[in-house]
Amino acid sequence: MLLGAAAALTLLAACGGGEESPPAARAEAACAINAPSDPRGVWIPAGTLRMGSNLEPEEQPIRDVEVAGFWIDATEVTNAQFSAFVEATGYVTVAERALDPRENPGVPAAMLAPGSAVFFSPTRIANLSEIGQWWRFTPGANWRHPNGPDSTIEGRGAFPVVHVVEEDARAYAQWAGRALPSEAQWEWAARGGAVGAAYIWGDEPYPEGKQRANTWQGFFPLRDEGADGYEGLAPVGCFEANSYGLYDMAGNVWEWTTNDYQAGDRAYGAIKGGSYLCAPNFCGRFRPAARQPGDRQLGSSHIGFRTVLVDAGPS
Secondary structure (H helix, E strand, C coil), X not given: CCCCHHHHHHHHXXXXXXXXXXXXXXXXXXXXXXXXXXXXXXXXXXXXXXXXCCCCHHHCCCEXXXXXXXXXXXXXXXXXXXXXXXXXXXXXXXXXXXXXXXXXXXXXXXXXXXXXXXXXXXXXXXXXXXXXXXXXXXXXXXXXXXXXCCCCCCCCCCCECXXXXXXXXXXXXXXXXXXXXXXXXXXXXXXXXXXXXXXXXXXXXXXXXXXXXXXXXXXXXXXXXXXXXXXXXXXXXXXXXXXXXXXXXXXXXXXEEEEEEEECCEEEEEEECCCCCCECCECCCCCCCCCEEECCCCCECCEECCCEECCCCCC
């Protein structure tokens, strides 16, 4: 969202698009993955990244970036992993804290309560420019209650944790003795050694009509047809890994990086990878070069993260 927290919260409160409902938060069986044998994760060798693309202004210019070798999680951090962190530390996420009205002038009083932005699928929309038609600031929404206070992550331990902002992701990474990836590290890992391909699997978004990632099929935001097998989030690792053995580097949830995304006079956090909300008629950015701004103060139901470790390579 290209908005500050105050502006975003006000917009999310003000717009409507007919009756709507969040995606069902039903339990799903974990998908079988080829887990790395090394506890540090998947080793990504050093190399020269041809970073960026000419498809969108924010992805330019194309440039060469030298990337040192590093380890990276094979999957996005899951609810089960984040639960272990919270249980060990007592950490409270940003979405679980009330906003200070002195630091957030202009935010309606009702929206100073703990909460986060939840995606709802409306029955009708006026246009594709007013995000409040499908996003709602929802009091009580957080990583434990992804669709609002009456929802739960019970039976969803294998799903990516969401409603975490960069501060939360960094706290988890520090606890785990790791870090968040830079944009260059993330894109280098996502490309799997390929140079210049539009997608992590090649140049076509749906090769031979096959869905290669958890994205949106149908007209966004009215109906996700679920042709990829999922409506809404999927458990981690349900789609084919890239050539390095990394899962969900396209779709499912956007992922935090350490870089800024400059928009006017404000720096957001750069997020990568696209999400289950990326559709042919909206977003479409489940490409490795794609980047978008993530609000560092306002969580949402389509952003998660994975971690990296800079250490010696495999012996």
